[in-house]
Amino acid sequence: MFPIGHVASAVLLAQLRGRRPSLATVVSSQIPDLLDKPFAWVLRRSESSHLLAHSLIGWLLFRLLAASALSRQRSAELSDAYLSHLLADELHHGRVPWLYPVSTAKRRARDRSGRVLRIGLILEVLSAGYLAVVWLLTDRDRGVALDNRSD
Numbered sequence: 001m002f003p004i005g006h007v008a009s010a011v012l013l014a015q016l017r018g019r020r021p022s023l024a025t026v027v028s029s030q031i032p033d034l035l036d037k038p039f040a041w042v043l044r045r046s047e048s049s050h051l052l053a054h055s056l057i058g059w060l061l062f063r064l065l066a067a068s069a070l071s072r073q074r075s076a077e078l079s080d081a082y083l084s085h086l087l088a089d090e091l092h093h094g095r096v097p098w099l100y101p102v103s104t105a106k107r108r109a110r111d112r113s114g115r116v117l118r119i120g121l122i123l124e125v126l127s128a129g130y131l132a133v134v135w136l137l138t139d140r141d142r143g144v145a146l147d148n149r150s151d
C-alpha cells in the first residue's frame with residue numbers, strides 16, 4: 001500500500017476511536033515502511049520489505065518507546081496509527097509477518113500477477129477520496145467533523 005492509503009487508514013482508526021488525527025498520526029502511519037523498506041531496498045540487508053517493523057514485536061517496541069516518551073493519550077494515538085499500517089498492509093496484500101522473528105510466515109506469498117497492484121491502486125483512490133471528504137467536513141478551528149458538532 002502507498003503512503004496515502006496508510007494515512008487514510010490511520011485517520012479512519014483515529015476517528016473510530018474518537019480521536020482527532022494529528023500530524024503525528026500521519027507520520028506514525030508511515031513508520032513501518034520507513035524502517036523496513038530502506039533495509040531491503042537501499043541497504044539490501046534484508047530480502048523482504050516487511051520484517052521486524054511490520055510485526056507484532058515491532059509494534060510492541062514502538063508502543064513501549066512511545067509510552068516511555070509521551071503522554072498516555074498521545075502514545076495510544078501513535079500506536080494506533082502504527083497498528084493501522086499493519087492492518088492495512090494485511091488487508092491489501094497479506095504479506096505481514098505478524099510473528100517475526102519467531103516465524104516469517106505470511107498469509108499470502110508474493111503475487112507478481114499485478115492483481116495486488118490493481119487492488120492497491122483502487123484502495124489508494126478510495127483513500128484519497130475518503131481523506132478529501134474528511135478534510136472538507138472538518139472544522140479546521142476545532143479539528144472535528146462538522147456532523148459531530150452538538151452546538
Ligand SMILES: [Zn+2]
Pocket residue numbers: 001032033054085089
Ligand atoms: Zn508497510
